[in-house]
Amino acid sequence: MKPNEPSRTALMIARQRAAHQVLDHGSILDDPYAMRILREDEKDVLQFASNPLASIGRLLTTARSRIAEDALSRAVERGVRQIVILGAGLDTFALRNPHGAQQILVYEVDHPATQAWKRQRLAEAQIALPASLIFVPVDFERGDLGEKLVAAGFQRNSPAFFTWLGVVPYLTEDAIGRTLDYVSSIQNSEVVFDYMEPPEAFSHELAQLEKERDKQLEKAGERSVSRFDAAGMAAILRAHGFLAVEDLGYREIASRFGHAIQGLAPGHAGVHVAHAKR
Ligand SMILES: C[S@@+](CC[C@H](N)C(=O)[O-])C[C@H]1O[C@@H](n2cnc3c(N)ncnc32)[C@H](O)[C@@H]1O
Secondary structure (H helix, E strand, C coil), X not given: CCCCCCCHHHHHHHHHHHHHHHHCCCXXXXXXXXXXXXXXXXXXXXXXXXXXXXXXXXXXXXXXXXXXXXXXXHHHHCCCCEEEEECCCCCCHHHHCCCHHHCCEEEEEECHHHHHHHHHHHHHCCCXXXXXXXXXXXXXXXXXXXXXXXXXXXXXXXXXXXXXXXCHHHCCHHHHHHHHHHHHHCCCCEEEEEEECCHHHCCHHHHHHHHHHHHXXXXXXXXCCCCCCHHHHHHHHHHCCCCEEEEECHHHHHHHHHHHCCCCCCCCCCEEEEEEEC
8 A cells, every 4th residue: 555545445345335235235235324434426336337347346345244244243142342343444334333232342443544534534424433433543564453452442351353354465475464463362363354366266357357457456556465375375374373264265155145236247256255263
């Protein structure tokens, strides 16, 4: 990311969530804040909807949130009271939080420039901030996640549930490793995240589109730099102390959620959603 600029991809993903409300009626992720936080009209949100990557983008963006939020609900039922949204972008879970009665705290961690931009958007949209939401600005490449979380009130001796959606591809392996080390240092912690395989794992047309997207992102200073295959990621998770890992590939994601996406493009995307536990 460019040091003083908010994430471009955070805006792209937020537009996918908003387009999902309009085109798919929020069938995977019902998000009443998705349009509000953008402050754009439907025309802007739908401008890229005809690109085949857009329907696949809506599927992956909303399915990974659904998988993460369902696992998070189960963790809250088991007594977890700390939620950490790593690389939050314009994620709205903290605003929609259905566990208010359980008094959970939601720590939103993001790059300082993206977080400042989000806070400004929330203020401009006159969206009230819940008392349970705590903002923690951290650059995963340079900052100390653990130190910043604890300074914000995070209890490192209590269990926590982490989501890390749409972030891993943009980080160096070093920053990914340090973040995984921190998550696994928390007893009974869990993390749901997604990662990408190299472009060759995508079906032909999608691989071409993926390469073009990468070039555009490179210009915006946000190229995806870290890609893994499933075996490689499983080995990394084990090496960082995770004991149980579930890994859903694109076929499973599309078979579970694809029917809910209007006009889902054919093809195979090399994207996985993983759920790792200590
Ligand atoms: C594709 S967006 C995903 C946002 C959000 N999780 C979602 O699904 O809507 C990528 C996010 O990663 C964050 N990010 C990228 N590099 C980062 C870094 N070095 N430190 C902190 N956050 C970073 C960006 O600020 C952005 O919010």
